[in-house]
Amino acid sequence: MLRIAVQAKGRLFEETMNLLAESDIKLSPSKRTLLVQSSNFPVEVLFLRDDDIPQSVATGVADIGIVGENEYAEKKEDAEIIKRLGFSKCRLSLAMPKDIDYPGVSWFHGKKIATSYPVILGDYLKAHGVNSEIHVITGSVEVAPGIGLADAIFDIVSSGSTLVSNRLREVEVVMKSEALLIGNKNLSAEKKAILDELLFRMHAVETAEDKKYVLMNAPKDRLEDIIAVLPGMKSPTVMPLAQEGWCSLHTVLDEKCFWEIIGKLKSMGAEGILVLPIEKMIP
Template identity: 75%
Template sequence: MLRIAVQSKGRLFDDTMNLLNEADIKISSNKRTLLVQSSNFPIEVLYLRDDDIPQSVSKGVADIGIVGENEFIEKNKEADIIYHLGFSKCRLSLAIPKVENYKGVEWFNGKKIATSYPVILKKFLDEHNINAEIHIITGSVEISPGIGLADGIFDIVSSGSTLVSNNLQEVEVVMKSEAVLIANKNLDNDKREILDQMMFRIKAVRNAEDKKYVRMNAPKAHLKEIIDVLPGLKSPTIIPLADDEWCSVHTVLDEKRFWEIIGRLKAMGAQGILVTPIEKMIL
């Protein structure tokens, strides 16, 4: 049995549960229970505060964990990052009042900075030879300049709306973060085998994100040009049709370029274009 530590609430909890569900790892949604076993996979979920997850994995209380990379770096515990999961993205940034004229990181010399991430902040300040006072605070960091507690802040930024509502401007992005899967350094062979099975499922889910399976009828006279504009994983599948002048082309497209490519295919004579979402993709 493999034990995974996950955040007990919040956006990271929701994203983690969605990922496990997509990987067909069924977990009870009853968060009143600290430890819940999957009904169809050899894994049990331990619900914790996000800042407790790195230590729990490091100490072996949990075998693996899903946590924000920012929390993992801040806690500086002995564990391995196994995989970047691509969700719960944010950044750790320095911000100051909008009325201030910011010309560079030297602005922070002699200033007081409020933060919940003193380890990451100190490393950044040391690297830039900045002598600033770090004021550690938990929760509502963004109000610190407004009440005279600090000159600036160092905190998580997602959309930036919280900064705007507190009349702050983001001036330095120190670190970009996303959810990561971490593992204890001393997993035995049985647990590593379960982890490998879990990773196989997770990667299949992640590979399918923002991908579309596309089928179309294409005139053979323009087949080479059509194939040239298809950025599929490999060569597209070509299937003959009853009409010798036409064939069916099957491929996978990235959603980011989907409409651009579909427009070009239409201009080359492609017809009957059928688009299907992809749930899993095994590479």
């Protein structure tokens, strides 16, 4: 049985549970307890505070965990990064009152900075030769300058709307963060085998993201031209149609270039273009 530590609530919790569900890890929909076992896969999920996950994995309380890179960097626990998951992206930034001119990072010298991430901030300030007073706050860090508790803040930024509402502006991005799958360095062979299967499923889900399965009817005399503009994974599937001079062509397209490619296909005579979502892709 592989035990995975997961954030108990918040955006990272929701996206983690979606990933597990898409990987066909079935968990009880009933009221959540601290520890829940999957009904169809040898995994049990341990729900913790996000800042407790790195230590729980490093000490073996959990075998693996999904945690924000910001918490992993802050805690500096002896756990290894297994996989970057690509969701829950944000950044840790220094912000200051928007009405004050900002000459550079030297502005923070001698200032009081409120943060929930004193380790990351301390390392950054030391690297830049800046001596500031770090005031540790848990909770709503962004209100600190407005109530006179600090001159500036160091906190997570996603959209930046919270900064704007508190009359702050982001001036230095210290690090970028995303969800990480981290692991204990001493997993048994049995647990490593379970982890490998879980990673295989996660990779299949990840590969299918933003991909579309496209079917179309294409004139045979334009087939080479049509294939030349398709950036599919491999050579597309081509099958003959009952109508003379036509064939059916199947391929996979990335959504970011989808409309550009579809326009070219139509100009080359492709017809009856059918677009389907892809749930998983097995390499």
